[in-house]
Amino acid sequence: MLQIGIDVSKKKLDICLLLEGISGKRKxxxxxxxxxxxxxxxNWLGKQKCRLxxxxxVLEATGTYHELLCDQLFDAGIYLSIVNPYRIREFAKGMGILTKNDTVDAYTLAxxxxxxxxxxxxxxxxEIRELKSLLRRRDALLADVLCEQNRLEKAEVTRTPKIxxxxxxxxxxxLEKEQKAIEAEIAKHINSHPNMKKDMDLLTSIKSVGPQLGGNMLMVLRGRNFHSAEQVAAYLGVAPVERRSGTSVNGHAHLSKAGPSDIRAKLFFAALTATRFNPHVKALYERLLAKGKSKMSALGAAMRKLVHLCYGVLKTQLPYDGNYAISC
Known part of the structure; x- marks a missing residue:
């Protein structure tokens, strides 16, 4: 097999083709x-006598700049993998690759x-890809609304001209009108697909999971092939990472934060609510605090619990039961 690494940026693609393994000839x-x-x-691969x-x-997930390329390569029947940039950076360090530029990154990916x-x-x-686009637009509008609200608030306490x-x-x-219109389109899109509507109903049956988090978790869980809730937690960056070795290194465990930060932020605020109103999350949160864990550590566990609950209701296709095995 011939391995290719592609470093994707907005304007260009840096490609590295390994012809004879890691330490051999490459183009x-x-x-x-x-x-x-x-x-x-x-066409370039054809000139290199490479059969598709x-x-x-292998390439990194870089916002939206890789999406069209991946769609076209998949349609051409080419085997490709999209990997987390954080994993690639850590892999490069392990390989002793300290330099970071586009050419080196392409080689590292290969x-x-x-x-x-x-x-x-x-x-x-x-339908999941369309949902993703709609959710992106809603988040952008929410950010714009917040910025404009802050500007208006500052203008009200200063001598601002009427114009x-x-x-x-x-x-x-x-902006608020457009935000409501997009939210209506999201609801319409979900309701027009029976399976998505059923999944959304299951997700929002979980106490503290509202339409925003529910829509994003639906996009994540139905947009990738996850085999376990632990995989989902790792993808979203809410899996714990320990730093311990011997007797001299005894760091506190922390979230990996290796996944999409926007969804992780929504999980955080949902977890704050869940520690008060969701029986499973509340029981876990209070138990960890009683053991001496910090509030932030307990909140991280609450975020993971929400991920597990979301994965569970879609896996079993059963609505959330607040009375089920609360002690766990």
Whole structure:
């Protein structure tokens, strides 16, 4: 098998092809990141006498800049894997690769693919991808609304001209209207797909899981093939990481924070509510505090518990039961 690493940026793709393993001969190529990138890459591989069925491509998840390329490569029947950038950075350190630039990153990704052989990526269903786009837009509008509210608040306590005040209020009203319209579209989209609607009902049956977190967890859990709740927790960056060795190193466990920070933030605020109103999370939180754990450590465990509950209701296809085995 021929391993390829691709470092993706907004404007270009840095490609590294390992012809003879990690320490052997390799070839590099830089191409533009656009709608024709996949075809250009395939043509280049043909010139290198590489058969597509023998190629294994590894690249990082970089916001949205990798999505079109991945879709086109998948449609071409090429085996590719999308890996977490945090894992690649730690892998590079373990390999003794301290330099970080696009060419080195592409080589590191190729090495990672050779040694770790990550699973193949499969694109999420079309309805999940549309949900992801809608949720992204809603989050952007929520951020804009908050910014405009802060501007209006500052303007109200200073000598601000009336024309500026009118502009602020007009813009805030327009943003709030658009936010409500997108939220209505999200609800419409979910309700138009029976399986998604059922999953959303199951997720929001969990106390403290509302439409925002429910929609994001639906996107995560149905957009990837997770085999366990622990995998979901690790992906979202709420898995505990210990730092202990011998008698001299005895650091406190902390969240890995290796996943999407926006969903993790929603989990955090949901966990705050869950420690008061969700019987399972509340029992866990109070038990950890009684053992002397810090509040932040207990909140991290509460976030993981919510992830496990979300995974559980979709796995069993049963609504949340607040009275079920609370002692666990």
């Amino acid at each position: 590099t190529k830089v191409i533009d990141n656009n709608a024709h990138s996949a075809n250009e890459l395939i 069925e023998e190629v294994r491509i 090495c990672f693919g050779t040694l770790k052989q990550p699973d193949a990526w499969v694109p999420p269903p079309a 500026v005040m009118r502009s602020l209020m007009k813009m805030l009203k327009a």
